[in-house]
Amino acid sequence: MTDSSTPGSLYFITERDPFGDPNGSYVKIGLVRENETGRSSFDRLLEHQTGNPRILVVADSLTTTAPISELEASVHQQLARHRVSGEWFRAGGEGIRPFVDVAEAIRRELEHLHTHSSALETLAATEDTGEELLLDSEANDMHHEMVGVVRAIKERKQKLNRVALELQSLGGTETSDIEGICGHHYTNAGRRFDSSGFAQAYPDLISELGSSRIKSRFSLRQAPTLTPSADMELLKELCAAQSIAGSKPLKLARSSRAEALHADWIELHSGLHPLKQKEDLLEARMKLLCGPAAAVKGICSWKRTTIRTISQKELLPSHQELVDAFTKPTASSWSFKVNPWRPYRF
Incomplete structure (x- = not known):
């Protein structure tokens, strides 16, 4: 392996x-x-x-x-x-x-x-102190840069989703796949253990048989938000209303319009990577600024708390009946995906 x-x-x-x-x-x-x-x-x-x-x-x-x-x-x-x-x-x-x-x-x-990895692993493995550190010029500059990066990521993702919706809408009222460009993928119905529901119903068993771990949650203060445009909402409604006439989506041949949209999607998808990489690096630096503390005032928070969870493996074989009772069915579903490269001449 x-x-x-x-x-x-x-x-x-x-x-x-x-x-x-x-x-x-x-x-x-x-x-x-x-x-x-x-x-x-x-x-x-x-x-x-x-x-x-x-x-x-x-x-x-x-x-x-x-x-x-x-x-x-x-x-x-x-x-x-x-x-x-x-x-x-x-x-x-x-x-x-x-x-x-x-x-x-x-x-x-x-x-x-x-x-930064080893220092962050050590910090992530322990609870925060609850302390909120005061702002300094380094933290302020870092926050300003991070806000810009997060805004750029959200704007690019919104454009990416818009292009994906336009591709999906090319089939009109019918759910459609386009050769080499995009398609719908079917997920069979399954079963899932409801661990949160079990925790609420049997906290004593969680305490007795469960395991402890640190739950870590990082958040940026004053993070930018974007509002979807009205025409994008209309595209969402159109795609959500599409239906499958037979057992499978309709197969469409590539058109010049579909190829142009695909090229736009790939360009946007590729450009997302350097932004995400910069976001990861800035987040790591902000976490190091927090150190053992829970937050830097006005900049970010990095909450680390101990929680107890339980898995099916930890419940079996002594509580098979409880595993069965909290294993719930999941519905089958269709998902839409765009091919992240072009398997045709360009």
């Missing part, structure tokens, strides 16, 4: 052009984990060379102390508009340099965040 927190290297494999063009058309961006003893980017190249008539070259690689899986996933998301298939991306006239620059910037942010 691989560990997603393991550091490692990110490699960029390109194809040597048969006509001597130094900029190959495609680049593969993948990882080698630090714990994969004896393996390197060159070993990965040999694996991919098998069965490939074009000569592959390790054009560049980055080593990081941050979790390599997180770096790879972040780079893939931010470069989604260039994705061709799997880990292969289409390089432009500038070659892979812009891709490496994106990866370098993400690596720096992740490593910066990673340096």
